[in-house]
Amino acid sequence: MQNLTLIGPVSQLLTMDHLPLRGAIQDESLEIISNAGILLEGELIKAVGNFSELKSSLPSGTFHLIELKQDFVMLPGLIDCHTHICFGGSRARDFAMRNAGKSYLEIAEAGGGIWDTVTQTRKLEEKELSQRTASNANRHLMEGVTTIEVKSGYGLTVSEELKMLRAIQNANTNTAADLISTCLAAHMKPRDFDGSNEEYLEMVSQKLFPILKEENLSNRIDSFIEKSAFSASEIAPYFEKARKLDFDITVHADQFSTGGSKVAVDFNARSADHLEASGEKEIAYLAQSETTAVALPGASLGLGCSFTPARKILDQGGSLAIATDWNPGSAPMGDLINQASILATFEKLSSAEVLAGITFRAAHVLNLMDRGILKSGMLADFILYPSANYQDILYHQGKMKPAQVWKRGFNTSENR
Numbered sequence: 254m255q256n257l258t259l260i261g262p263v264s265q266l267l268t269m270d271h272l273p274l275r276g277a278i279q280d281e282s283l284e285i286i287s288n289a290g291i292l293l294e295g296e297l298i299k300a301v302g303n304f305s306e307l308k309s310s311l312p313s314g315t316f317h318l319i320e321l322k323q324d325f326v327m328l329p330g331l332i333d334c335h336t337h338i339c340f341g342g343s344r345a346r347d348f349a350m351r352n353a354g355k356s357y358l359e360i361a362e363a364g365g366g367i368w369d370t371v372t373q374t375r376k377l378e379e380k381e382l383s384q385r386t387a388s389n390a391n392r393h394l395m396e397g398v399t400t401i402e403v404k405s406g407y408g409l410t411v412s413e414e415l416k417m418l419r420a421i422q423n424a425n426t427n428t429a430a431d432l433i434s435t436c437l438a439a440h441m442k443p444r445d446f447d448g449s450n451e452e453y454l455e456m457v458s459q460k461l462f463p464i465l466k467e468e469n470l471s472n473r474i475d476s477f478i479e480k481s482a483f484s485a486s487e488i489a490p491y492f493e494k495a496r497k498l499d500f501d502i503t504v505h506a507d508q509f510s511t512g513g514s515k516v517a518v519d520f521n522a523r524s525a526d527h528l529e530a531s532g533e534k535e536i537a538y539l540a541q542s543e544t545t546a547v548a549l550p551g552a553s554l555g556l557g558c559s560f561t562p563a564r565k566i567l568d569q570g571g572s573l574a575i576a577t578d579w580n581p582g583s584a585p586m587g588d589l590i591n592q593a594s595i596l597a598t599f600e601k602l603s604s605a606e607v608l609a610g611i612t613f614r615a616a617h618v619l620n621l622m623d624r625g626i627l628k629s630g631m632l633a634d635f636i637l638y639p640s641a642n643y644q645d646i647l648y649h650q651g652k653m654k655p656a657q658v659w660k661r662g663f664n665t666s667e668n669r
Contacts, residue, residue, distance in 0.1 A: 257316035258662070261290030261304035263325040264641040268301060268627045269612045275572040278605040285643070291327065292316075293633045296661040301627050324641035328608065329625050330399030330634030330660065332615035333589050335526050335547055337404050337437075337580035338389035339382060339421050342373025344582045351556070357481070367407075367441055370581050374407035379416045379423070386424035386432075389579070389587070394430040394665060397636040397655040398589055401430050402576070402619055404475060406437030409446075411460045414438045418470040429660045433619050435503065436465055439476035439483055439491060450487045458494040466498060473523075473619075477505040478513035485512045492520045501620055507531040508552070518542040524574065524618045528561045529553060536562055540571030545618050547574045548610070550596040551584035563600040574618050575610035591651025604647055633662035 266289035272278055290304030292311075300307060308318070347365040360366055374382065390401055403424075405417040418434055425432040438457045442450050465471050474495040476488050482505075483491075492502055501523050506513025508527035514535045517525035525539060526547035539546055548561035563573050575596060579587035586592065589611055597607045613625030624632045637657040638646055646653055657666045 256294055257299065257311065258293040258319060259290055259304075259307055259311065259316050260293070260319045261307070261321060262288045263290070263304075263321060263327045263637065265289070265643050266291065266301060266327040266627065267329075267608065267643055269329050269608065270626045270628050272605070272609055272613070274614060274617060276570045277567045278603060278609055280603050280605045283605050283608075289327065291627065291633075291635065293662045296633055298627060298629055298631050298633050300629055321637075323639065325637040325656065326640050326643045326646065327627070328397075328636050328638070328643070328646075329612045329627050330636055330658070331397045331589055331611050332400040332619070332621075332625055333393065333398045333576050333579070333611070334402045334524070334574055334615040334618040335404075335549060335576035335578055336402055336587070337406065337578070338393075338401070338587070339386040339403050339405065339417050339424070340370050340374050340407050340581050341377040341382065341385070342370055342581060344369060344585070347582055348555070348585070367582065368444055370407050371409055371443065374417070375413055379420050382417065383420040383423040383427070386420055387427040390424060390428040390430045390432060393579075393587065393589075394428060394658060394660070395654070396588065396590070397658055399430055399634040399636075399658065399660045400433065400616070400619070400621065400624060402433045402435055404435045404437040405471075406440035406475070409438065409440065409443035411457070411464075414457075414461060415464060415470070418465070419468075422470060429663065429665045431660075433473070433621070434471040435473040435475050436461070436471045437475040437477070439474075439488065441477060441482045450483055451490075454483070454487065454491040458491055462494065462498055462500075465500075472499075472501055473503060474500040475503045475505065478516055479505070479508060480510055485516045488516060492516070496520065503618070507535055511535050514539050518544050523620060526576070526578075527552065528566075529559050531562055533565075536565050536571070537569060540566055540569035545572040545574050545614065547576050547618060548596055549576055549578035549584065550592040551586050551588075552578045554592065554595070555583040555585065560596055560599050563596060563602060567602070567606060572614055572617070573606065573610050574615040575607065576615065588651045590646065594647040594650040597647060604644060607647060633659060635659050
């Protein structure tokens with residue numbers, strides 16, 4: 254039985270290989286193969302190179318040929334390393350109130366804010382929550398996002414957080430995309446918890462962490478460090494417990510006030526996400542660390558606030574990934590290419606820096622070393638855009654959609 258599949262030719266294949274994990278990248282550094290082909294062996298890439306040379310190197314009858322008849326650009330499958338797509342309800346009223354000049358406190362007092370989503374998510378049965386998550390994931394997949402991080406954090410009790418994480422796990426069986434779950438039980442102290450912030454965090458670490466390990470629900474622990482959520486001092490013992498259990502750590506940091514990015518670096522977190530409030534001190538501290546900065550332009554657009562200082566982070570040698578923050582409150586759009594292209598405009602990012610931030614640098618955030626680059630041995634996750642020039646992708650700011658999305662060697666577009 255034939256297990257090899259050769260696909261091509263494509264006008265340009267961007268491998269995203271041989272690029273640094275940290276620092277600025279010029280477009281001239283991109284490895285672009287013209288008239289390229291990709292050879293698949295099951296779920297993996299066996300080779301990339303000149304299409305004609307790959308074809309002539311294979312004995313007749315030993316491979317399946319998919320010959321393309323129009324211009325395409327091939328990229329690794331996109332990776333969204335920060336989303337909240339497991340949720341119930343809508344916060345359209347919050348958006349309208351915010352645009353009308355209402356403050357966060359006024360919106361919360363009117364029944365909006367994170368707690369509104371918590372209330373709506375708690376009302377859903379696990380099955381319906383899983384179906385909604387899979388539906389969101391499949392929309393993302395159609396737009397070329399083949400790996401999606403998904404957070405809990407709208408349950409805020411042990412049982413409700415478990416419901417969310419089990420819903421995410423089940424949703425992963427109903428989408429071709431890979432869903433990577435993150436426990437965000439430390440999103441905020443729930444209003445119905447009778448105790449202090451410290452007592453809530455202690456309860457979560459004692460009762461929830463062991464079940465996450467036992468059921469393999471998540472290997473990632475996140476927290477929102479902010480005046481409205483948890484302080485740096487409150488979260489430290491929580492992260493200590495997470496680290497002792499070998500969880501990866503990530504942090505919602507410096508969104509409205511500073512302090513979170515230092516915690517992220519001090520705990521060797523894989524990423525510090527948001528960073529809209531980061532100043533020169535925070536940028537320097539982060540750039541000198543192993544922690545990746547994750548820009549979330551969707552939140553900036555949704556809230557009408559400044560963007561992550563992406564240019565300064567890169568110029569000081571930091572690593573930058575870009576994600577959507579897709580959530581019902583502050584970032585409802587969920588369009589990775591659109592948001593990344595807008596960030597590039599305001600922060601003056603090269604195409605190479607943007608594409609790195611949504612492929613291999615985002616994979617690093619999730620501790621996934623088998624994707625984000627098109628080369629032998631990596632997962633056969635790739636997308637085809639209907640163009641002869643990769644620059645068209647960001648130029649069209651999300652309006653150009655992939656013609657084909659391949660996940661683990663399977664063309665997901667054929668079932669649309």
